[in-house]
Amino acid sequence: MNLWQAIKERRSCREFATTPVEDEKLEAVLEAARWAPSVLNKQPWRFTVIKNQELKQRLKDSCSKTIEFLHQASGWKWLGRYKVDFLAQAPVIIAVTADPQDAGADKFLPGRGESYAMSCCAAVQNMLLAAHALGLGSLWYTLYDKDEVKQILNVPPHMDLVSMVVIGYPASPPGSVPRKPLEELMTVIP
Numbered sequence: 625m626n627l628w629q630a631i632k633e634r635r636s637c638r639e640f641a642t643t644p645v646e647d648e649k650l651e652a653v654l655e656a657a658r659w660a661p662s663v664l665n666k667q668p669w670r671f672t673v674i675k676n677q678e679l680k681q682r683l684k685d686s687c688s689k690t691i692e693f694l695h696q697a698s699g700w701k702w703l704g705r706y707k708v709d710f711l712a713q714a715p716v717i718i719a720v721t722a723d724p725q726d727a728g729a730d731k732f733l734p735g736r737g738e739s740y741a742m743s744c745c746a747a748v749q750n751m752l753l754a755a756h757a758l759g760l761g762s763l764w765y766t767l768y769d770k771d772e773v774k775q776i777l778n779v780p781p782h783m784d785l786v787s788m789v790v791i792g793y794p795a796s797p798p799g800s801v802p803r804k805p806l807e808e809l810m811t812v813i814p
């Protein structure tokens with residue numbers, strides 16, 4: 625698949641078929657992550673690949689509680705309708721963790737040190753694009769209670785849970801999502 629096609633056609637998927645993801649495809653998605661840029665080439669990312677149904681169910685239950693909390697806290701109506709059944713339904717969830725000590729020199733600047741997480745985000749984007757190129761659906765997922773999910777997944781205390789990536793074959797084609805026009809986003813300083 626052409627790069628531009630992958631960038632423009634990838635959409636977040638929130639409804640997955642239970643069809644398993646082939647090991648070669650999963651490996652290709654992780655291989656794409658491995659080649660992402662990272663601060664000082666530290667490659668801070670670690671990937672926990674979750675296929676276990678009981679664990680996925682526990683993640684879903686934990687995240688459902690988090691969504692309910694967010695609904696109450698924000699009053700945002702869409703959170704009342706937002707369901708995270710896809711966490712139990714999708715065949716694979718990849719938790720992306722990293723040691724915040726693996727930031728670059730930015731960690732010595734006051735209030736900074738986020739480059740380890742930025743590096744992980746580059747890896748996540750590579751995963752989403754690779755998944756799409758392989759005919760898989762994916763979702764970048766972040767609405768979780770970090771401490772609770774780290775406990776469920778046995779993530780060591782010093783590691784940050786940067787994101788989760790949900791992967792599987794789409795059950796239905798994801799809808800289209802608009803983008804702001806470039807003129808609205810761009811300032812040129814001549």
Ligand SMILES: Cc1cc2nc3c(=O)[nH]c(=O)nc-3n(C[C@H](O)[C@H](O)[C@H](O)COP(=O)(O)O)c2cc1C
Binds near residue numbers: 798
């Ligand atoms: C940093 C980040 C966090 C996100 N977290 C969530 C999430 O927790 N749950 C979710 O359903 N979508 C999440 N998304 C997906 C966005 O909602 C989605 O990318 C956006 O609506 C644009 O749609 P598209 O991905 O189909 O182009 C996240 C995306 C990013 C980049």
